[in-house]
Amino acid sequence: MLEKLKKSLEEAPVIQKECDGQIYNYFIHPISDGIPETDPAILEEIADFIIADGKVGGIDKIVTVEAMGIPIATTLSLKTRIPVSIIRKRKYGMVGEVELSQSTGYSKGALFINGLKKGDRILIVDDVISTGGTLLPLLETLNGMGADVAGVYCVIGRGEGMGHIKEKTGVDVTVLVDISVSKDGVTVIGGVK
Numbered sequence: 001m002l003e004k005l006k007k008s009l010e011e012a013p014v015i016q017k018e019c020d021g022q023i024y025n026y027f028i029h030p031i032s033d034g035i036p037e038t039d040p041a042i043l044e045e046i047a048d049f050i051i052a053d054g055k056v057g058g059i060d061k062i063v064t065v066e067a068m069g070i071p072i073a074t075t076l077s078l079k080t081r082i083p084v085s086i087i088r089k090r091k092y093g094m095v096g097e098v099e100l101s102q103s104t105g106y107s108k109g110a111l112f113i114n115g116l117k118k119g120d121r122i123l124i125v126d127d128v129i130s131t132g133g134t135l136l137p138l139l140e141t142l143n144g145m146g147a148d149v150a151g152v153y154c155v156i157g158r159g160e161g162m163g164h165i166k167e168k169t170g171v172d173v174t175v176l177v178d179i180s181v182s183k184d185g186v187t188v189i190g191g192v193k
């Protein structure tokens, strides 16, 4: 299962990014970076896995975060006909807009939620979970808004983010492929069976 994704991850190059004096080994892959090009068959195997996992029933909106969650969410939307709502990195100033802070292992920024409301039953999908610094504030904010999170899928998992989310929120994030990243490359260490 997900063999195309796993094989392509094993071949992903790694660069080193520096943030606040810390070096972060950053893998570059079509699913997380859109380069060099994305094989639609990999997007399809991801969407098919999520659909087969059985949580898409009764979902009002697929929710993802700009930018690289978008191809995954869009593929899933086309297959399920469920609308997609994108959490943007751009402020709109619309009535009801909710702002939250995001931090990753290499960046800090703001996210803006428009179009979600209390009672929306949502499925969150994203490309990567690493530190959990994107998903944790997002889940806390959505909980505060009264959204009903039916499931959370991150295609690629690395680091402690998944455990951090479980500890802080009780939410089980489904990671499709677990990897470890060093300056020398990516190793697939597991994932969904």
Ligand SMILES: O=P(O)(O)OC[C@H]1O[C@H](OP(=O)(O)OP(=O)(O)O)[C@H](O)[C@@H]1O
Pocket (backbone or CB within 6 Å): 032, 033, 065, 066, 067, 068, 069, 103, 104, 105, 107, 126, 127, 128, 129, 130, 131, 132, 133, 134, 135, 161
């Ligand atoms: O668990 P974390 O440490 O938060 O890392 C995961 C986040 O990192 C990337 O976001 P980034 O803002 O770099 O975005 P991109 O999707 O625009 O490339 C990725 O899309 C995840 O949202």
